[in-house]
Amino acid sequence: MNKRLFVKGNEAVCIGAIAAGCRYYFGYPITPQNEIPEYMSRELPGLGGTFLQAESEVAAINMVLGASAAGVRVMTSSSGPGISLKAEGLSYMAGSELPAVIVNIMRCGPGLGGIDASQADYFQAVKGGGHGGYHLIVLAPDSIQELYDLSMVAFDLADQYRVPAMILGDAMIGQMKEALIPHPYQPLAELPAKDWSVTGKGNRVQGNTVKSLFLQDGALEAHNWRLHDRYQQLKDREVRCETIGIDDAELILTAFGGAARIAKTAVSMARQAGLKVGLIRPITLFPFPEQVFRQATERCRRVLCVELNNGQMVEDVRLSVDRQADVRFYGRPGGTGSLPTPEELFEQLQKHYKD
Amino acid sequence: MKKLVIDEEFCKGCGLCVIACPLELITVGTKVNKQGYPLAQISDANQVKCTACSACARMCPDAAISVYLPKKD
Amino acid sequence: MADSMITVFERPHSLKPVPSHFCSGCHHGTVHRLVAEALDQLELQQQTIGIASVGCSVLLYEYFDIDVVEAPHGRAPAVATGVKRVHPDSIVFTYQGDGDLAAIGTAEIIHAANRGEHLTVIFVNNTTYGMTGGQMAPTSLGGQVTTTTPYGRDLETDGNPIRMAELLALLDGTHFSARVSVDAPRRVAQAGKVIHKAFEMQKNRAGFAFVEVLAACPTNWGLSALDANERISQEMMPCFPLGTFKDLSGAQG
Numbered sequence: 075m076n077k078r079l080f081v082k083g084n085e086a087v088c089i090g091a092i093a094a095g096c097r098y099y100f101g102y103p104i105t106p107q108n109e110i111p112e113y114m115s116r117e118l119p120g121l122g123g124t125f126l127q128a129e130s131e132v133a134a135i136n137m138v139l140g141a142s143a144a145g146v147r148v149m150t151s152s153s154g155p156g157i158s159l160k161a162e163g164l165s166y167m168a169g170s171e172l173p174a175v176i177v178n179i180m181r182c183g184p185g186l187g188g189i190d191a192s193q194a195d196y197f198q199a200v201k202g203g204g205h206g207g208y209h210l211i212v213l214a215p216d217s218i219q220e221l222y223d224l225s226m227v228a229f230d231l232a233d234q235y236r237v238p239a240m241i242l243g244d245a246m247i248g249q250m251k252e253a254l255i256p257h258p259y260q261p262l263a264e265l266p267a268k269d270w271s272v273t274g275k276g277n278r279v280q281g282n283t284v285k286s287l288f289l290q291d292g293a294l295e296a297h298n299w300r301l302h303d304r305y306q307q308l309k310d311r312e313v314r315c316e317t318i319g320i321d322d323a324e325l326i327l328t329a330f331g332g333a334a335r336i337a338k339t340a341v342s343m344a345r346q347a348g349l350k351v352g353l354i355r356p357i358t359l360f361p362f363p364e365q366v367f368r369q370a371t372e373r374c375r376r377v378l379c380v381e382l383n384n385g386q387m388v389e390d391v392r393l394s395v396d397r398q399a400d401v402r403f404y405g406r407p408g409g410t411g412s413l414p415t416p417e418e419l420f421e422q423l424q425k426h427y428k429d
Numbered sequence: 430m431k432k433l434v435i436d437e438e439f440c441k442g443c444g445l446c447v448i449a450c451p452l453e454l455i456t457v458g459t460k461v462n463k464q465g466y467p468l469a470q471i472s473d474a475n476q477v478k479c480t481a482c483s484a485c486a487r488m489c490p491d492a493a494i495s496v497y498l499p500k501k502d
Numbered sequence: 503m504a505d506s507m508i509t510v511f512e513r514p515h516s517l518k519p520v521p522s523h524f525c526s527g528c529h530h531g532t533v534h535r536l537v538a539e540a541l542d543q544l545e546l547q548q549q550t551i552g553i554a555s556v557g558c559s560v561l562l563y564e565y566f567d568i569d570v571v572e573a574p575h576g577r578a579p580a581v582a583t584g585v586k587r588v589h590p591d592s593i594v595f596t597y598q599g600d601g602d603l604a605a606i607g608t609a610e611i612i613h614a615a616n617r618g619e620h621l622t623v624i625f626v627n628n629t630t631y632g633m634t635g636g637q638m639a640p641t642s643l644g645g646q647v648t649t650t651t652p653y654g655r656d657l658e659t660d661g662n663p664i665r666m667a668e669l670l671a672l673l674d675g676t677h678f679s680a681r682v683s684v685d686a687p688r689r690v691a692q693a694g695k696v697i698h699k700a701f702e703m704q705k706n707r708a709g710f711a712f713v714e715v716l717a718a719c720p721t722n723w724g725l726s727a728l729d730a731n732e733r734i735s736q737e738m739m740p741c742f743p744l745g746t747f748k749d750l751s752g753a754q755g
Contacts, residue, residue, distance in 0.1 A: 098588065124587045128580065129613035136577035136610070140553075140584020143571040148584070166574045272569035272585065274549035274592045283563040285554070285572035430507060443527035443720075443727035449687050466526060484687035486511040487694075490531035491522060496511035 076255050084109035084248045086218045087177055087241060088117065090225030091149050093259040096175070097123030098148040100137035102130060102156060105189045106245040107179035110151040131156040135163030135176075142172040143284040145271030147229050151177035154195045155186065157203065164238060165204030168301070169286030171270075173232035175225065176210070177241045179248035182408035191246035191332050192408025196386035199242050200359050207298070209305050211239035211312070212359040214330040218252035224357070230262040231312060235304050242359060244382065246332040246413070305361075313365070314357035319345065320370045323352030325427045327419075328367075328391060329380040330356050337380050340419035347420075349427050359387070364394040371399035378426045380419060381405040402426055430499055432479045433471050439493035442467035446485035446494060454479055469493075514538035516547045518567045527727020529717035530558055532684045533626055533693075534565055537597070540698040541568070544705060550593040551585050553578040555607075557599040558632040576607020579614035582621050593704055595622040601631045604640040604664050611670070615710045618675030622700045623712045625666060627742065628719040636722030640664045643741055648722075663741055667714040671747035677709030680746040683716040685734040689744075696746070703751050716742055 081089065088110055091099075099114040111127065118125040124141075128134035134150050141148040152160060157178050167174060178199060182192035199212045211231050215221040221243060228239040275281045288294035316334075318341060320326055329337040334355040344351040354370060354377075356363050371377060377399050379388040388403045395401060404422045406412050433455075435446075440462060446469050447455045454475035460468050471479070486494035513519070516538035524530045541547045547568055554562035556575035563570035573581040578596035586594040603611050603625050614621060630648055631637040637650040641663050645654040671679040678700060682693035693715060700711035716738050720730035 098584075100584065126583070126587065129609050132577065133580040133583075133610050133613065136574060136580035137584035137587075139573070139577075140571060140581035140586075141588050142584070143581070144551075144585045144588035146588050162574055163577070166572075170572070272551045272571055273589060274551055275567070275569050276548050281563065281567055281569045283570050283572070285563065285570070287560060287572060432510075436513075439521050441526035445527060445727060445731060448728060448731075464521070481510045483511040487687050487690045488532070488684075490524065490527065490529055490535075492513040492517060492531065492535045494511070495509070495513065497507040498510055500506050500508055 076257060079254045079256060080251055081218065081254055082109055082249060082251050083218050083221050083243060084179065085113050086222040086254050087225045088113040089254070089256055090222040091175065091229070092117060092121065093256065094147065094226040094229040095259070096147040096149050096229060097121055098141045098146055099124070099150065100126050100128050100134040100141070100148070101150045102128050102134050102152065104153045104156045106181055106248050107151050107153050107177065110177060131159035132162065135160040138174050139163055139167050139170070139172060142167065142174045143170070143272050145268040145273060149175045149177065151179065153179050153181045154183050154198070157195065157198060161204035164210065165206050165208060166286050167238045168208035168210070169206065170284050171236040172238065172284065173236050174238050175228045175232060175241065176238060177243065180242065180244040188409050189245060190408055190410050191244040191382060191413060193244055193331060193333060193382040193386070194408060195242065196359065196381070196383060199240050200390070208301065209237065209360050211235070211237050211308060212242050213239065214242045214357060214359050215247060216331050216334045216355065218250070218254050221247060222254050222256060226259050227262060230265065233265045234263055235308060237304060237308070242331065244332045309361040312358060313361050313363045315363035315366045316355040316357060317366065318353040320352035320354060320374065322350050323374045324350040324376070325423065326352045326354055326370055326374050326377045327380060327423060328354045328356070328377055330359060330387060333380050333382050336414055336416055336419055339416035340423055343416060343420040344423045349423065351423055351427065356387070362390045362394065367391060367394035368396070371395045375399045376426065377401045378422065379403050382408045382413070431476050432481050432497055433476060433485070434495045434497070435469050435471070436493040437462050437468055439491045440466060440468050441491055442469060443490065444469070445488045445490065449484040449488035451482065451484060452478060452480070455485055514542045516541040516567055518565055520564065522565055523561060524558065525721045527718060527720040527730055529628070529684050529715070530626060532690060533624060533715050533717060536690070536694045536697045537595070537624060538566065539694060540701045543698060544701055546593045546701060546705065549591070550595070551589065553582045553585065553594065553596040555596065555598040555602040557602050559597050559599055559626065562597055576602050576605070577610055578602070578607065579610040579619070579621065579623065583614055583617070583619050586620060590620070593622070593701065595624060595701070597624045598626070599632065600627045600629065600639040600641040604666050612673070615670045615712065616673045616675040618677065618709045620704055620707055621710055622704050624697065625712065625714045626717050627714055628717040629663070629738065630719050630722045632719045632722055643737060665742060667712065668747050670712050675710055676712060676748055677750040678703055678711040679748045681714040681716065681742060681744050683734055683739065683744055685716070685718070685731050699751065708751055
């Protein structure tokens with residue numbers, strides 16, 4: 075039991091999803107996430123589930139919308155350009171309060187960009203991406219094990235709050251192989267029954283309606299305040315964050331996902347060199363660990379944010395610390411040969427540590 | 430006994446029932462409903478002539494017309 | 503009604519007893535009723551899931567006493583696919599207008615048909631975007647004046663009216679494709695039979711069934727209800743002939 079596996083990140087997310095009871099997958103091919111639909115196409119039929127390669131990213135997300143409305147755990151995956159196309163469906167799902175898991179294994183952009191590791195879709199994931207002012211739950215794993223663990227968490231959070239959840243990985247996390255211990259699925263909480271789903275009216279007095287259109291006076295405002303409350307509950311209860319050595323830190327490095335892997339090495343190099351450097355690694359990008367940053371910067375007044383883009387999460391870091399710390403940025407936008415090395419980040423740490 | 434019952438809440442006075450009736454028994458009158466639509470109507474005399482063919486009910490876009498026939502003993 | 507009377511025709515149970523928002527003389531109500539009659543006759547109300555589309559038809563859930571999912575514009579066949587794959591024993595139908603199905607949702611309808619999804623698709627063709635104020639639709643006729651073809655639809659620059667029933671009949675996944683009209687009592691009766699069949703096929707898991715209904719939009723055509731009704735046979739039918747373009751229901755046994 076719990077035999078160690080040696081798998082790609084893209085496979086780990088599938089293993090976790092299936093362990094969490096996901097039996098429906100709708101998607102469309104795009105690099106660097108193709109191992110996800112390939113894995114699901116292999117495994118789901120034998121589990122009595124459905125794998126469907128849709129005619130487009132747009133159709134895929136709407137099939138997810140339909141399956142979610144029908145009351146089951148359902149997943150799709152893509153990469154930046156495909157997520158752009160899914161943005162319409164994501165907005166409708168957010169408005170219709172439909173849970174689902176969307177995996178974005180980011181590539182570089184804009185446009186067709188390239189297929190290498192990048193974190194350029196932070197804004198797209200965290201700030202909505204689609205129209206109308208909504209949030210997704212956004213989870214950013216930095217290892218294959220965490221990818222597996224968070225894929226189960228994503229389904230639970232989505233079901234509990236009726237908010238779609240996105241797993242935000244990148245080409246590095248999706249493509250590399252690491253050891254994985256597939257712990258059995260344990261629900262985070264007792265999850266609410268999906269009594270809102272469409273099954274055919276049966277003996278119910280009223281039909282169920284899954285919709286995002288609200289025309290009556292005040293109905294849309296009330297709906298949006300309800301969604302807002304849900305987002306606030308997520309902020310209050312579901313923040314996840316890893317911290318290393320921030321109690322005595324003179325400089326806090328912050329990074330998420332793939333960038334955090336490089337950052338961790340750079341932080342230990344700095345500690346070995348006698349520099350008091352700590353790390354804050356947001357695991358939930360929405361809800362963002364605002365309080366962790368706020369509290370940490372009551373003492374440590376300097377933060378260096380490292381991203382595989384030209385500066386996106388850094389804006390949320392600045393909002394969180396609310397001018398009580400000096401927030402600096404170092405990033406590279408991704409693309410072939412554009413991944414910073416630990417030595418490069420260590421150099422940055424030394425520089426920002428001093429002045 | 431009325432064979433044709435026109436629901437005044439549903440009727441929008443479009444007149445499609447008027448052209449549907451092969452015996453030309455229905456008219457759109459001057460009485461209006463809550464939504465302000467003039468109502469389709471059938472006189473008591475025409476109720477007697479109605480054959481309950483239901484062409485009017487079938488044409489009605491608002492499902493406003495019900496059709497009944499007296500039971501034969 | 504009194505016990506002494508026999509009911510010849512009544513509003514179907516699958517429709518809620520509420521007045522609709524449709525304009526006077528709009529045929530959406532007729533098509534709603536025919537769908538509801540089919541659900542009543544086949545005793546499918548309890549197991550049916552409707553997929554509402556964007557446009558005048560979006561308020562499906564206000565009128566049908568069934569479970570409904572509202573789809574984004576044009577995406578109803580994809581949403582229906584998701585629902586049907588989860589509940590294969592339910593009856594799933596989409597109800598879509600011409601802008602929704604034949605313009606922004608062309609990919610979704612073609613591929614749902616091509617996969618042979620066990621769905622019933624009700625396609626209301628009234629040659630215009632009703633909800634948004636009468637703009638040109640993919641089915642607008644040559645020369646038709648709309649709010650975005652103020653000089654009439656120019657076939658050279660605006661394209662041609664698209665015949666979806668014929669187009670979808672070409673696909674191997676389509677099991678039934680027909681075009682009907684609701685502009686005269688006998689044609690309403692015929693439309694009712696065809697819609698009934700399209701649901702019965704799904705009940706028998708006989709594959710993708712498509713029914714295009716020619717319908718009037720008096721408000722956006724700028725015509726009275728009666729003149730709009732007349733336009734269907736005078737102007738639409740020469741371009742959109744009625745008929746059954748594919749029927750594999752017999753082949754299914």
